[in-house]
Amino acid sequence: MSVTIRTERTPPATTAGDRRSTRREIGRREVGLWSLGSAALTSAVTLALPHLGIGNDSYQYLGVADNLLTGAGVTTDIPFFDVETAHGVVPSPITTHPPGYPAAIAAVRLLGLPPVAAAVAVSVLAAALTVLVLGLACRRLGVPRWAARVAVAGFALNPFTLVYAGSVLSESLFTLLVTSAVLGMVVAERTGARTASVLAGVAMGISVHVRYAGLFVVVGAAVGLTLLLLARRDRRSALALALPVGAALPLFAPLLVRNQLVVGTWRGGNDVDVDHSVVGLLAETAWTGVHLVIGDASGPARVLRALLGVAVLAALVLLVRRRPDLRDGALVLLAAAVVVYSALMFEAGLVSVISYGPRMFLPVLPAALLLVALAASRVRDARPVASGAAVRAGAAVVAVAALGVGVLGAFAKADPPPHVGVAERLAAPLAGGGTAAQWLGAHLAPGEPILATDGQATGYALQQPVVGIVESDFSDTRWDEETVDATMDRSGARYLLLYRHPQDGGGALVQQESPFLGILLAGRPAESLRPVASSAEVLVLERR
Numbered sequence: 001m002s003v004t005i006r007t008e009r010t011p012p013a014t015t016a017g018d019r020r021s022t023r024r025e026i027g028r029r030e031v032g033l034w035s036l037g038s039a040a041l042t043s044a045v046t047l048a049l050p051h052l053g054i055g056n057d058s059y060q061y062l063g064v065a066d067n068l069l070t071g072a073g074v075t076t077d078i079p080f081f082d083v084e085t086a087h088g089v090v091p092s093p094i095t096t097h098p099p100g101y102p103a104a105i106a107a108v109r110l111l112g113l114p115p116v117a118a119a120v121a122v123s124v125l126a127a128a129l130t131v132l133v134l135g136l137a138c139r140r141l142g143v144p145r146w147a148a149r150v151a152v153a154g155f156a157l158n159p160f161t162l163v164y165a166g167s168v169l170s171e172s173l174f175t176l177l178v179t180s181a182v183l184g185m186v187v188a189e190r191t192g193a194r195t196a197s198v199l200a201g202v203a204m205g206i207s208v209h210v211r212y213a214g215l216f217v218v219v220g221a222a223v224g225l226t227l228l229l230l231a232r233r234d235r236r237s238a239l240a241l242a243l244p245v246g247a248a249l250p251l252f253a254p255l256l257v258r259n260q261l262v263v264g265t266w267r268g269g270n271d272v273d274v275d276h277s278v279v280g281l282l283a284e285t286a287w288t289g290v291h292l293v294i295g296d297a298s299g300p301a302r303v304l305r306a307l308l309g310v311a312v313l314a315a316l317v318l319l320v321r322r323r324p325d326l327r328d329g330a331l332v333l334l335a336a337a338v339v340v341y342s343a344l345m346f347e348a349g350l351v352s353v354i355s356y357g358p359r360m361f362l363p364v365l366p367a368a369l370l371l372v373a374l375a376a377s378r379v380r381d382a383r384p385v386a387s388g389a390a391v392r393a394g395a396a397v398v399a400v401a402a403l404g405v406g407v408l409g410a411f412a413k414a415d416p417p418p419h420v421g422v423a424e425r426l427a428a429p430l431a432g433g434g435t436a437a438q439w440l441g442a443h444l445a446p447g448e449p450i451l452a453t454d455g456q457a458t459g460y461a462l463q464q465p466v467v468g469i470v471e472s473d474f475s476d477t478r479w480d481e482e483t484v485d486a487t488m489d490r491s492g493a494r495y496l497l498l499y500r501h502p503q504d505g506g507g508a509l510v511q512q513e514s515p516f517l518g519i520l521l522a523g524r525p526a527e528s529l530r531p532v533a534s535s536a537e538v539l540v541l542e543r544r
Contacts, residue, residue: 026148031135038156039128045410046120046166053167054116054417056080057097059460061168062115064102067091069109074099077449078459079491080468081270082475083263088490090449090465095259095268100209101170119168126172127165130179131156134366137183138373140190141330147376151369157402159295159409160362166410170210171359177207178217179366181244182337185221186330186370188240189228201244205251212269213363216344217337218248224336228329269352270474276350284356285346292358292365295409304404311398319372322379331378334371338364353474418457425499426461428537436538437462440495451488452497453510453517467491469517471510479514485528488543496520496529496541 046052060076067075075091076084084092101122108118131152138148155161164171184200187193204221207214225241259268294309295301341364349356426437440462444450447465452458455468467487469479477483488496498521502508511517520526521539533540 024144024146025142026135026139026145026152028136028139030145031132031139031152034135034152034156035128035132038131039124041156042124042127042162042165045162045407046124049166049411049414051414051416051420052116052120053163053169053413054419055169056418056456057170058119058168058417059419059456060094060097061102061105061170062119062460064094064097064099065105065109065115065119068099068102068106074102077465078456078468080456080470080474082272082470082477083265083268083270085467085470085477085487085491086263090447090467090491093262095263096270098209098212098255098268100206100211101173103209104173116168120166123167123169123172124165126176127156127161130161130172130176130366133176133179133183134370137179137186137370140183140187141370141374141377143370143373143377147373151366151373153399153402154369155366157399157406158292158362158365159406159413160292160358160365162406162410163413164359164362169359171362174207174211174214175363175366177203177210177214178363181207181217181221182334182367182370185225185244185333185337188244189329189333192236192240194239194243197240197243198247201247202251204244205248208248208252209255211363212267213341213345213348213360214252216341217363218245218252219344220337220340221245221333223340224333227332227336272353272472272474272476274351274353278350281346281349281356285349288356288358288361292361295405296358296412301405301408301412304401304408307401308398308405311394311401316372319376319379322376324375325378326375328374328378331371331374334367334374338368338371418454419461422454422457422499423461425501425537426458428535430533430535432533436497436533436535436540439533439540440464440497444495449491449493450495450497451484451491451493453499454502458497466497467493469510469514472513473509479510479517481516481526481528484516485543494543495532496543498539498541500537500539 059078060080063077064074067073067077072091074094076094077091079085079087079090079092079094081096083096084094087093104122105115105119108121109115111118113121134155135148135152138151143151160171164175181200181203184196184203188196188200200221204214204218207217222241222245225237225244229237229241256266256268260266262268265271290309293312294305342361345360348354349360354360423437427435429435430439440450444464449465449467451467451469453469455466455470459466469484470477472478484496488494498511498517500521502511511521516526520529520541523531526541528544529541530544531539532542
């Protein structure tokens with residue numbers, strides 16, 4: 001029994017979707033309108049949210065962008081992970097986070113925007129361009145207009161799209177690059193255009209500078225293209241493999257070499273040993289997939305989520321029953337990209353300390369939607385499931401549900417950023433008058449670092465260099481008196497800042513893990529440190 005994969009010389013069996021796709025594909029103008037609509041929606045939601053999507057990673061991105069603009073290079077003023085604090089200098093070379101997103105922020109700041117506005121502008125623009133690229137990919141593959149609209153709306157209205165479009169995080173930019181790489185590969189597959197293959201490789205290479213998971217995309221592309229080469233064994237397939245990989249390699253290799261030279265590992269990030277259960281992570285992955293498709297908002301959105309979930313499940317069942325013709329090289333490439341990326345992300349979740357969840361899989365959502373849309377366009381049985389009026393009414397109901405899930409989901413995730421709580425605690429009155437923030441401002445020299453728990457948020461709140469005291473989830477360091485003293489001496493920090501009621505889970509955990517920090521907070525004397533400022537919320541100690 002043989003399996004035929006579509007090539008220029010071997011046309012596939014004609015399907016109902018093929019016969020009408022040229023008359024029903026989505027138009028360029030409509031794709032542009034979808035992109036503009038996405039930009040308008042994400043901007044409106046972002047402006048309406050009580051809090052922007054800002055987390056501890058955000059402070060690193062903003063700080064690195066500052067240092068790029070001031071000529072300090074790819075460095076951080078708030079070293080947090082062991083690979084950064086081990087340098088013993090502030091600012092410290094940073095390798096845990098690649099520099100692509102900070103570089104984009106820095107570039108937009110040259111237009112005169114303030115830091116947070118520049119970062120959010122990058123995210124909003126990236127989300128809108130992802131919608132544009134996804135729509136163009138549907139058009140180029142001849143996906144029928146109805147299926148293209150489902151794919152584009154499925155991404156544009158997704159709650160995680162809206163959340164990360166209004167955030168100071170790298171998800172939107174990375175998703176754009178992954179989707180652009182996919183578009184280049186499928187266009188090259190359909191047309192043989194070498195330029196498309198090269199541009200796909202460029203997008204993949206740049207993506208590694210935004211998130212190291214871009215390497216998963218490179219591997220997924222190589223797997224898919226290799227499968228096609230093995231099936232076809234022709235020169236065109238060999239070039240289709242060599243061109244994107246060859247274009248990507250010289251773009252991302254220097255970053256990995258820098259990591260190796262700076263911290264002794266090409267990975268560049270945190271290598272803390274973890275031992276996660278395979279079964280537990282499989283269950284978490286399954287729920288992650290469900291949440292990624294229909295959101296995870298509570299309250300009023302539950303009914304809308306249920307409606308959306310039923311619609312998605314019914315559509316998938318119907319697609320399988322209609323027996324799509326899967327003999328298509330583009331389908332092979334899309335499936336390989338999604339499956340390989342997801343498998344490698346699962347493996348990373350088993351062995352590393354990444355924040356596992358929907359944000360890790362959002363970057364391949366457009367590729368997955370394109371995969372389903374393309375499969376739907378190639379069904380052998382294209383008989384309508386209901387009258388045209390009923391289908392349009394059902395589609396309208398599902399669209400409203402998706403919009404409601406997306407917007408409500410974005411608001412449900414609009415929690416106060418960590419630096420807000422830190423700033424409130426630093427504003428608590430000291431026993432001798434004033435606040436801890438004022439006291440530190442008066443006693444610290446410009447650019448002088450301190451050592452603190454909740455280090456990243458503290459650095460942003462104080463706008464001061466801070467070396468972080470990190471919990472065991474992300475660090476192999478154990479914070480006894482000797483380690484605290486050595487870290488302060490090495491980094492040039494005179495002051496240690498502790499929080500009596502840390503709101504951040506990591507800050508609370510590290511203070512629970514360290515008997516020495518507990519002794520200090522209890523007011524017991526230490527040979528190397530003396531208290532110099534105290535409030536109901538914070539304790540500042542000076543190195544003797």
